[in-house]
Amino acid sequence: MINLLPEEQETLQKWDRIKKLVTRLTTGVLVAYVLIAVGIMGWAVFLGNREGSVSEELKSEEKRLVELASVEALMRQLENRVEVVGQSLAAEKVVDRLRLVNQPEVSINSWVFTAGGAQNLAVTGTGPSVLETYVGKLRQSYPNLEIGLVTRQPSGGWIINLVLK
């Protein structure tokens, strides 16, 4: 086909197509941008309202807590006292230590107990085998038990000195 349009006319049509394309693209971008901006502004309004209501709620709660301050102070004191009494109750009873060393097969001559330290003990038994059984029992609770002086009395009894650690 022979192009009958002059060259100038052809250039004008080309520019016209470019113009339409740019205008359409601009409109598309503008519409998308406006939608996004409106969304952001809507979110801003929502956050503003939410911030206000949360802030009001907090103020009212703080006020109520100030009114309840005396109850809070009492509960804190009680909580602390429960802790203190609980610790005191959990402390080891010395009578239990004495029960461990006071066995029927021996008689205790002396017993020195110091909290957090070693116990010194001197007991009398009828013979070495009795004392051995006794020491064996004590070893179960005091693995680091130390045996000191063992003496035989003129009356026939045997005395053993022990350090319980």
Next chain:
Amino acid sequence: MNQRPTLKSFFWLVYPLAVLVFIVVSGNVLSGESSLGWEGLVSKKLKIETDSQRSERLTQKIKYLKGVKVSAAEEDMKVLTMAVPISKPVLQTVASMKWAAALSGATVENYRSVSIGEIKEASAAAVELEGNLVRQEITLSISSIDQLGQFLENLEKLLPLSKVVGVNYTNGAATVTVIPNWSPLVRAAAGIDKPISDFGAKLSVVKGKLQQYSLSPGL
């Protein structure tokens, strides 16, 4: 005929250029830290979340405090203060020791209270170890080790609670050293954001254990 482009032929460019300028200028505002800006909104959202969580915690605390029966709590406090007094229970401990001795049939030979001052003179380290405590020492005349056991059992079941820190027994005599337990009242300020733990179960356990103890009648 060749036509030269006039200024009017570029007017169509005003629309895209104006849109471009509008987007650049307003986009700068929307992405910044202003109240309408993205960064500002994100930080506002985080603040709201933090405040909401705080509000939830405060609501829980209010609910807990409103449920507290003050008279019952005061009664519990009274019982616990009998177990561990708020001031040094020197006289109460003397009464307890005497009562425990009487129950076990032991005779009190001597009684001594060692104050902080005396400990301080003896050893500076002792003061650090014992703190604000008073040692009380009782010397008993006893018939057997079983009687000493009876004395200790009685003493360790009496209120106020005390800690036996030393026993020196030789045939017929025993010296028992005791530190009475005490703890001053906590003056904890009521902090709005300070959480309160639910110690109800712990309180029940402690109260249950205390039922096995008794006040010495000398009090």
